[in-house]
Amino acid sequence: MSQLLQxxxxxxxxxxxxxxxxxxxxxxWQAAQTVNFAQGEFVMLPAFFVxxxxxxxxxxxxxxxxxxxxxxxxxxxxxxKKLVVEPILPxxxxxxxxxxxxxxxxxxxxxxxxxxxxxxxFPSMFPGGTFHFFGAVLSVQDILDLVFSLCVVVLxxxxxxxxxxxxxMQATAQNPAVAEILGVNVKRMILYTFLINAVLAALASxxxxxxxxxKFSNGETLGLIAFIAAIVGGFNQIxxxxxxxxxxxxxxxxxxTYVTADYRAAxxxxxxxxxxxxRPQGLLGTSEGRSV
Amino acid sequence: xxxxxxxxxxxxxxxxxxxxPLGQKGYVIYLLTSWLIFSIASMGLNLTLxxxxxxxxxxxxxxxxxxxxxxxxxxxxxxxxxxxxxxLVACFVVGLLLGYPALRVKGHFLAFVTLAxxxxxxxxxxxxxxxxxxxxxxxxxxxxxxxxxxxxxxxxFYYFTLAVTVIAALxxxxxxxxxxxxxxxxxxxxxxxxxxxxxxxxxxxxxAFAIGTTYGGLAGALITPLVQFIEPGSFGxxxxxxxxxxxxxxxxxxFFGPFVGTGVVILLPEVLRFTQGYYxxxxxxxxxxxxxxxxxxxxxxxxxxxxxxxxxxxxxDLAEGVRLK
Numbered sequence: 001m002s003q004l005l006q007x008x009x010x011x012x013x014x015x016x017x018x019x020x021x022x023x024x025x026x027x028x029w030q031a032a033q034t035v036n037f038a039q040g041e042f043v044m045l046p047a048f049f050v051x052x053x054x055x056x057x058x059x060x061x062x063x064x065x066x067x068x069x070x071x072x073x074x075x076x077x078x079x080x081k082k083l084v085v086e087p088i089l090p091x092x093x094x095x096x097x098x099x100x101x102x103x104x105x106x107x108x109x110x111x112x113x114x115x116x117x118x119x120x121x122f123p124s125m126f127p128g129g130t131f132h133f134f135g136a137v138l139s140v141q142d143i144l145d146l147v148f149s150l151c152v153v154v155l156x157x158x159x160x161x162x163x164x165x166x167x168x169m170q171a172t173a174q175n176p177a178v179a180e181i182l183g184v185n186v187k188r189m190i191l192y193t194f195l196i197n198a199v200l201a202a203l204a205s206x207x208x209x210x211x212x213x214x215k216f217s218n219g220e221t222l223g224l225i226a227f228i229a230a231i232v233g234g235f236n237q238i239x240x241x242x243x244x245x246x247x248x249x250x251x252x253x254x255x256x257t258y259v260t261a262d263y264r265a266a267x268x269x270x271x272x273x274x275x276x277x278x279r280p281q282g283l284l285g286t287s288e289g290r291s292v
Numbered sequence: 293x294x295x296x297x298x299x300x301x302x303x304x305x306x307x308x309x310x311x312x313p314l315g316q317k318g319y320v321i322y323l324l325t326s327w328l329i330f331s332i333a334s335m336g337l338n339l340t341l342x343x344x345x346x347x348x349x350x351x352x353x354x355x356x357x358x359x360x361x362x363x364x365x366x367x368x369x370x371x372x373x374x375x376x377x378x379x380l381v382a383c384f385v386v387g388l389l390l391g392y393p394a395l396r397v398k399g400h401f402l403a404f405v406t407l408a409x410x411x412x413x414x415x416x417x418x419x420x421x422x423x424x425x426x427x428x429x430x431x432x433x434x435x436x437x438x439x440x441x442x443x444x445x446x447x448x449f450y451y452f453t454l455a456v457t458v459i460a461a462l463x464x465x466x467x468x469x470x471x472x473x474x475x476x477x478x479x480x481x482x483x484x485x486x487x488x489x490x491x492x493x494x495x496x497x498x499x500a501f502a503i504g505t506t507y508g509g510l511a512g513a514l515i516t517p518l519v520q521f522i523e524p525g526s527f528g529x530x531x532x533x534x535x536x537x538x539x540x541x542x543x544x545x546x547f548f549g550p551f552v553g554t555g556v557v558i559l560l561p562e563v564l565r566f567t568q569g570y571y572x573x574x575x576x577x578x579x580x581x582x583x584x585x586x587x588x589x590x591x592x593x594x595x596x597x598x599x600x601x602x603x604x605x606x607x608x609d610l611a612e613g614v615r616l617k
Contacts, residue, residue, distance in 0.1 A: 035400045084580060091587035097347055097400055098540050099583045101533060106576035113569045220529070224411070227404050262419045269408035273393050276405070280397040 002135030007253045009133075013142035014211070015249020016149035020204035021226035022233065022241035023153065024197040029235060030173035031193035032085050034096045038104035039201070040223020046072045046205035047122055047214045048111050054123070061123055069202045077198035081191060104219065112216040124210035145207045152203060153242050156196070160238070169193060221265065225252075228268040232275050234282030243284055306458065313450050321446045322518075327558050328450075328457045329514045334538040334550035335464055336507020341536070342545030343468070343476040344500035345483070346395070350406035351535040353413035354383045354505040356527030358512025360417065363430045363522055372436035376513040383509030387502035395498050402501070410529045417524035429523025433516045443517075453514055460510060467503065468547065476500055480545060508535075537579055543589030552590050 021043050028036045036042070049071040053064030080103075088099045126144040130137050160166035171179040172189040180186045212218055225248055233244025248268060256264045275282065309328075313321045337351045358379035365375035394405035417424045424430065435443045436452060443452040467473050475496045478486035487493045516522060534557060542553020564571045586593050 035403070037403075084584075087584035088580075088587070091583070093400070094341070094345060094347060095583050095587045097403065098536065099580050101349075101536065102576040102579040102583075105533065105572055106580070109569075109572040109576065113573060224404070224407060228408070231401075231404070263415055266408075266412045266415055269405070269412050272405060272408055276393045276397055276401060 003257070005134055006136035006138065007257050008250055009136065009138055009146075010142050011250035011253035012246055013146045013249070014208075014253070015229075015246035016146045016242075017204050017208045017245075018222075018226050018229050018249055019242045019245025020149050020152060020200050020207070021222060022229040022245045023156070023238055024200045024204075025227055025230040026235055026238060026241050027193050027197045027200075029230075031190045031197075032089060032096070034085070034089070034093050034100070035227070036197075037097060037100040037223065038107060038219075039226060040219030040221070041104045041107040042072075042076050042198070042201040042219070043205045043208065043222050043226075044214075044216065044219035045076065045107055045111065046202040047209040047218075048115055050206070051115070051120060051122065051214055061125075065125065065206060068206065069199060072198045072202040072205075073195055075198075076201055077195040078191075080198075081194045085194075104223070108216050108219060115216070117216060119213040119215040122209040122214045125206055141210060149203075149207060152200070153238070156200075157238055165189075165192065225268055228272045231282055232271060234284040237282070237284050240282050240284035244282070247283075309454055310451075313447055318446055321450050323558060323562070325446070325450045325453050325518055326515075327554055328453045329511050329518065330535065330538060330558060331551045331554040332457055332460050332514070333508050333511035334535050334542070334554050335461065336504040336511075337535055338504075338539045338542075338544055338547075338550045339464065339467075339476070339507070340501045340504035341539055342543075342549065343473075343480050344497045345480055346497060346501060347400060347403040347536070348406045348501060348504065349403055349529065349532045349536065350390070350410045350413070351505070351508045352527045352529070352531035353410040354387065354508030355512035355515060355531070356413055356417060356522075356524070357383050357386060358509030359516045359522050359527070360424060360430070360512075361509075362513040363433045363516045364423070366433050366516070367430065372434075372513075372517060373438070376510070379513045380506050380509045383505045383512075384502050387505030388498065390505075391498045391501040395494055395501070406532075407529065410527075410532050414524050414528055417527065424524070427523065429521060431521040433520050433522075435517040435520075449518065453518070456510070456514060460507065464507070465547065472496070472499070537575075541579065541582065541589055543591030546589070546591035549589055549591045556590065 021039060024042065025036065025039055028034065028039070046068045050064045050068040053059045053067040054061070057064075057067075059067065084099055084103055085096065088096045124141055126141050129140050131140065132138075160170055168179065168184045169189045169192055171182065171184055172186050173193075176186050179189070208222070209218070226245070229244035229248045230241045231244070232247060233242065234240030248271065251271065252264065252267055255267050309324075313324050316324075333351055333355055336354075337348060340346050340348045358376075361379035361382050362372065362375045365378060366372055390405065390409055391402065394402040418427055420426070435449055437443060443449045468476065475486070475491045478489065478491055479493055479496055479500075483493055512527075515526075519526075538553040538557045539550055540553065541556050542549035542551065560575060561571055564574060567574060582589070586596070588595070
């Protein structure tokens with residue numbers, strides 16, 4: 001019983017981080033109608049910005065984390081939009097998807113060549129230690145991960161629903177042409193979406209890297225899991241991405257503990273195909289009309 | 293380009309392919325053979341991507357299926373010519389089973405389903421030691437032989453692969469020219485209009501994907517006797533991405549695009565060898581730049597240049613109108 005509780009709670013903790021990445025997927029999907037195949041690498045990279053700050057500039061941790069966020073916003077937000085999305089979007093979604101695949105390889109190989117292929121330890125934002133909860137041993141890191149990412153999701157939802165900018169962003173996502181007519185600065189809203197995606201990726205990076213260590217190849221599985229979380233939950237809903245992330249986190253831990261660890265990486269595929277067959281719009285998603 | 297000029301160019305290329313390996317060292321012959329084999333794989337992906345407009349990220353895993361089926365059967369004493377078709381059938385069936393759910397929904401779902409599938413195939417190949425030899429892989433597959441005719445020597449095997457490639461290309465040419473193929477093209481140009489003309493887009497897309505995977509299987513069946521050692525790592529996601537880039541670099545939707553793209557992707561590491569580890573960085577940056585400036589790939593650059601040099605030539609679909617003047 002206590003083992004089950006432990007598996008569930010740590011599953012929720014990793015799931016909440018998947019959710020952060022999955023929300024990034026849905027945001028970029030809404031802004032550019034494309035799937036960002038480099039999303040996993042977007043989460044891998046910020047940790048290396050922080051490590052560079054710590055090791056090369058000998059910054060204190062808080063300053064390095066700040067550097068990580070700023071660098072991510074510049075590279076993964078602004079440069080990504082200006083150098084990749086804007087030039088390639090006119091030639092179609094398929095080209096852009098392939099470009100993000102190439103971008104993923106570019107980021108991964110760059111980190112490997114410039115920072116090394118070995119896994120590096122990464123300092124946690126939170127204090128270490130464990131505590132006991134109905135017989136389950138939980139790390140403080142896990143619990144604070146869960147709390148922190150839930151807070152981020154709540155704040156983001158509030159921002160999107162309650163503020164003027166947030167509502168403009170939603171209008172842009174639903175119908176850029178109409179939003180433009182109504183006086184929304186569509187270009188700026190799309191830029192904001194990319195910036196938020198970059199910040200979310202940086203936060204997810206800071207939460208997940210202490211657990212998995214900083215490694216150039218971290219993005220591969222992370223991107224896949226997060227995408228599947230986004231589909232499972234419903235691609236056009238932020239709470240869908242949250243639900244999908246938590247669900248995959250828990251199921252992943254359950255299969256690894258009780259069924260088989262060998263085929264752990266195959267679970268998302270099974271879940272993905274099941275969802276597509278039964279409920280293609282996702283668990284919480286609303287189906288989109290087909291555009292002609 | 294007139295049909296006669298095209299025919300001359302094709303014949304010249306085939307003659308060039310026949311002459312290329314003569315007097316070369318083993319490594320060059322090996323490179324040329326793998327160029328042909330990966331061209332077959334990317335030809336298949338080109339059908340899925342260039343003609344049906346769907347991204348598949350599992351071509352390497354279909355190569356894996358083809359390779360393992362062929363390897364297991366030839367190691368049991370089957371001749372290559374008997375084992376290979378079973379590998380193709382396996383790929384076709386798996387392609388249908390995988391494509392059916394993914395193509396029920398629009399968007400880039402096939403991309404992610406195939407991405408996950410590639411991981412699954414890798415895990416099965418690695419974990420099911422009793423069948424696949426696990427991480428140690430399988431080795432010692434014989435090269436094909438027909439009676440007294442043996443393709444054991446690298447040069448002979450190259451010619452064998454060349455013959456298979458030409459046959460595979462002719463079959464694909466037939467498919468693309470057939471009513472099916474015209475449906476593929478209608479689908480690429482305008483899916484909605486194709487559907488309104490009575491083309492069952494979902495079925496055609498599924499078929500294009502399944503045929504594409506079969507070509508992947510054929511490439512796998514040829515890789516088995518070429519390297520005579522297969523292990524799960526050779527069919528990982530990286531290789532699927534490589535095949536995808538071959539199609540994109542060459543020019544997706546152009547019949548000869550895959551050959552050009554595969555040549556570049558296979559040869560570029562040799563050219564960029566002095567950059568050592570930076571090869572993939574340079575390469576992926578080049579791909580992004582190319583997509584920004586020439587989304588139709590190298591063949592697209594060729595078409596663009598031709599248009600610049602001979603601007604007065606009417607587009608073929610406007611030829612009727614030009615004649616009316």
